[in-house]
Structure formats: C-alpha cells, structure tokens
Amino acid sequence: MTVQNTPSHDIHAVELSCSDGEMLAVNLYQSRAEVTRLFKLTVKKGQNNVDINGLPSVMDKDSLRVEGHGPAIIHDVNLKEKRETTKSSKPRNNPLLNELRTKKASIEKAESRCTKSRLTLDDYVAAAKPWNTKHDEFVSVMDYYEVTAAQLDEKLLDLERELKEIDRQIKELSSEEREGEKKQISFGFSTFGQTVRIEPTERTASIGVVAESDSDVELILIYAVHGATWRAAYDLRIDTTKKDKPVTLIYKAVVSQSTGESWDNISLTLDTGRPTWGFNLPSLKQWSLKPRPVQTAFFGSGSASPSAFGSTMPAAGSGLFGSAPTSASMSMIRGAPDDRDRERERDCDRQMEHTSSTIASQGSVSANFKIPGSVTVPSAEGERSFTIATLELDALMAWLSIPKVDNRVHLKASGLHLLRIVTEANASIYVDGSYIMKSDLPVISPKERFECSLGLDPSIRVTYHALSKKAATSGFYQKSTIYVYTQRVTIQNTKTSAIPFLKIIDQIPVPEHSEIKVKIVSPALKDPSADVLDNAPRASNKQGFHTSLSEVIAATAGLNVEVADGIIAVWDGADEPDADLRVLGKNGKMNWLCEVAAKEKLNLILQWEVSVPQNMDVIGL
Known part of the structure; x- marks a missing residue:
C-alpha cells in the first residue's frame, strides 16, 4: 500500500x-522477556501522530518494534524519554538524625574531659611522695584518689554505653534513609556540592501513521x-513397587517478574536461549618464529625476554576495558504473532491433573515451551510455577553400598530421558510418596542416561564382618608366604517387598611389585584376558541402559560368575555402558549384584590369596 501527496498540515494526534x-x-527468556501488546485505534486520513505513554522504565530502548494491520502505513517510530531531575543545595535533612549526631558530639566531648581528669588524678597521686608527706596527709x-577515681571510672563507663547506643540508633536511621532513597530514586550523584537525583524514566513511543482514509487500525x-526471569525445577517421583516406568519426572518452570507491568491473561512462552550481543568470533593472529635477539647484560643481570613459543591471546573487542563491542543487532526481537498465536488455549475438562506445555520448537541450541491456556503473573509478587512436561521413565532402581567404608545403603535411579532436560536445576525427590531430599540434575541430552541419588534406605542392613587371615609357607629353595583372606558380608532385607537390584562394591589388593602375586579364589572371576575379551558380548554391553538384573546378566555374559540363584559377581564397571573391558579388574574392585527377596538374608564370601617372598616386608598386608 502506498500513499502519495500526503499533506504536511493538519496532523491528527x-x-x-x-x-x-x-x-x-510474553516470550520469557532466562534473564529478560519480550512483550507483545495490541492497540486498537481510529486514525484520520493523512498524517497521524500516535503517542503511547507509560512504557515500562525497565524496557530495553533498542528493542522497540512496531507492526500494524489496516489501510495505513507506519511512517516513523520514535522513543522519547523523560526524566524528572531535582537539585538541592544540600543533602536531605533528617531532624532526628541531626539531633542524635549533636548528642553524640556532646558525649564525645564529655568523654574526652573525663579521660583527661582521670589522667590528671593519676599524675597527682604519682607526685605525692610518702617519705616527704605526713602519714595523715598521705592517707587523706x-x-x-580512691573515691574520685571510682567516680570518674563509673562516669566513663556510662558515657561509653550512651555513645554505643547512639551509634546504633544513627546506624539504623541511616540505613532506613538509604533504603527509602533507593525506593524513591533510580539514580543519584553529587556535583559541585549539590545532590542531583534522577527519577525513574518515563518512556513514550511516538509513531507516525499515514492513512488512506478514516479507518480503524x-x-x-x-x-x-x-x-x-524463569528457572527450571523438577519433581522426581519414584515408586519402588512398580516394575514398569517406576520414575515420573515433572519438569516445571518457576517464573517471576518485577517489570512494573502485570501480565494478565497472557500467552506465555518460555525460551531456554540466552539473548546476547557483541559475541563475535575472535581473530587468530599469525604465529611467527624468529631467532631470539641477542641482548647484552648490564651489571651481571639479564633482562627476561618473551618465549618464542608463547601463547598468543585472541584479539579483544573494541569495547572499553577490553570488553567486546556492543552489536546493534536485536537478537531478542521476534516476529509479531499471527492470529493462531493469539488464540487462547483452554484447559480440558479433566480434573486433578497437571497441564503440560507444548514444545513450540526445539533446536540444537535452545527450545521453546508454550504454557497452555492463559496465565497471569503479577509484578513483584513472588514466584509462580508452571508444569512444562510430565514424563514416565523406564529406570533401573539400584541399591548400592560400599560396606568396607560405610555399611549404609544408598538408593539410586538411572534411566533414559526422552525429552531433553534443557537446563541444570534442583530436583525435589519423592520416594513412595515421601519427600526425601533435594538433588541436582545436570543438563541431559535426548536419549542420554542420567543417574540421580535418592538418599539412604535404612531397611536394608549390611554387615561387614572382620577380615579372616591365614598364613602358610611354601617352596623349597625360594620360600614364599601365602596369605589366604576371607571377607564375609551379610545382607538382610527387612522390607516386605523384594529388592530387585542390590550392588555391593568390594575390593582385593592390587600388587605393585612383580614378586607379589594376588589371586582371587571365590568368586572365580577371570582376568580380562584376550579370550575373555573376544568372547564378551560387546554389543549387548553397549546398549547403554538396563532395567533389571536379568538384563545385566545377559549384557555381562562371559564376564560374570553366577554365585547362586539371583547372585552374580563381576569386576567393577562390567555392567556399565561403554565399559573398557581391557581394564576390568585392574583396580581390584569387584561387585556383587543381587536380587534379595522380602525378609531374606544373604551371605556373600570373598576370598583371595596373596603370595610374597618370605623375607619381603610388604606394606598393606
């Protein structure tokens, strides 16, 4: 649409x-928001000047964008700012504060006089010579001195107490005055003895509109x-009695705003991106090699020269103090919403359910989440929580203990995440309906495995018995001592339900000398030799995630030893995804993997032999 011969007179305001x-x-980022407002108005044929007053003082003045609908064109957009500046020849006076300061000065002078009197009295007594003074006079x-000194000391103590109390009152009043000034002014400074205060900025958008005819636009x-701002928060709810999908992950957004505008019945979209300006790709300078210049030393001292192979720093931006230059691009500005974006989504008729957001878009850098329906977020009234997604996950519920160090049993959940956890946040952990703890969840990519600690489970008791040690001598010419160690571990499940996956981590010693030999006797775990590596099911081991002990047994076939029904032994790490099979057992750690029935008690026995030369003193035995 074009408008020709627009008259310069008769501007309609x-x-x-x-x-x-x-x-x-509102499109909400993690540190700022983008607001979209719709104004309906009537314009006259020709030139119109539309002033929109009261734009928020926290508005980014470079971000304003105006679009329109109707038989008119937008001729120009101007943002005007108005600051209320006041000057006073002297700072604001507080009568009570001035009175306290005057009283403080008076007390300080009285304290000084009292101190001088006390010193003078001490000098007077010191000048009195007992041998030159009559006995009665000296006693007098x-x-x-005794009476007067006591009076002066008491007066000094009273003055110090009064001074301390006045200092406290002055500090409180000064603090209240500063807080009041912060609320009333946004900026202040002193110049030539005058206090200058600048009130919050009032912004007005002035828009020139040229219309073909009188019309509504x-x-x-x-x-x-x-x-x-908004931040992510999670509720992680675990049902230990469920076999399928025992973990429910509720992904929430906690929103707060203090922009001065109340967000009433708006369409809210959350964006995980962080709008930035001025982050340009640095330049890489040439790396030159040249002979070191010969320098003559003076007075026996040489000056240090830079290394020929010193690192070069990337070029700094042209901003002040090395900061990157500010770009004029407005990366936060998005296109105006179309009619579909203005539609209000309504909650469904089902009750007692959390609404979940839809993923408006999800790229490799950030994702957008659209909160369903219309929401209200008042200004400066605390935080509000919205549910983004509710996910039911397959997970391996594992109970773990290292009884040699601590016989308490830890509960962990490890599983797959179908929707990317887009930001690191705290998670509230609930196990079987009871709140347990808070834990940190990291950034997790799609299909990536994650683990989460769920606290301690006191219903499983682990006893790490005293280590049994027996010694014997062998050999005829080269005698050696063989030590046989037996470590017994007792596990008792006091629950009324079974424990599907319990991992007990233990160890045998690792020799660091060629003449020291260590051999595991029971369970008969094999060293990860070439034959074992060739026969190990690498593919199944790299599936990356197991949800039961039977899956772990299948994935570690050839690497595990079946001790009893529901009990296997493996080298530590054999059940982990992408484990390096060549280093299994090198650190001496092994795992017991068990299924423990309700009210069941298990006994695990780890036995190994250590052979050392008879005359060798070995540390660690």
Missing part, C-alpha cells in the same frame, strides 16, 4: 496509555524488558 493495549503474549590523699508493539 492520538494519545494512548500503555495499559490501553492488550498484552497478547589516697582516700581522695491495529498497532502491535514488541519490546524487551529486564526484571523478568
């Missing part, structure tokens, strides 16, 4: 308030504001 526009949508002097304002 339209004045609106920011609150007159309907807030359609000492009595006078729509203006869409899109702008970014500071003072708005």
